[in-house]
Amino acid sequence: MTEARVPVKTRVVNRKFVRHFVEMVAAMGIGMLVLEPLWMLATHAFGWAATFDRTVPMALAMATQMSIGMAAWMRFRGHGWAPTLEMCAAMFAPFLVMFVPLWAGLVGRGTVMLLGHLLMLPVMWAVMLRRREEYAAAHHRPARAAAGGLRVIRRAGRAGTSRSAAP
Helix, strand or coil, X not given: CCCCCCCCCCCCCCHHHHHHHHHHHHHHHHHHHHHHHHHHHHHHHCCCHHHHHCHHHHHHHHHHHHHHHHHHHXXXXXXXXXXXXXXXXXXXXXXXXXXXXXXXXXXXXXXXXXXXXXXXXXXXXXXXXXXXXXXXXXXXXXXXXXXXXXXXXXXXXXXXXXXXXXX
């Protein structure tokens, strides 16, 4: 008996879907690792370092750093602006939700930071499920993105060879 293959559209997730998720989480981490030192240098240079002693600015800065890394990777992989911006909103949403109990005095800074980061993962997964077909498909960097926004025109033939037909 052979097992029937289920089309991508009827499956909830597949390997490509999970791979996209892992790639985006990695891009978020890289965004934080690369941008945090630059962020701190800039805030110290302008005298704003004390701003990040407060929970809300620190959480929003981290969400921004993660969003920049993830958005750069998504655009590089050929995703459009709508899914990219939706995924960036998924970085901020858990923190925005956690600010309410913070302001009410029900939770502290550590809880906001921990839950904000942990809740980000299921929120991202939910955003991805909304566009299941896009994330379950292979994405390759389109020629336009590869050329920095310029359309790449490929020549048929090698330099120095004639492309004319034989008489």
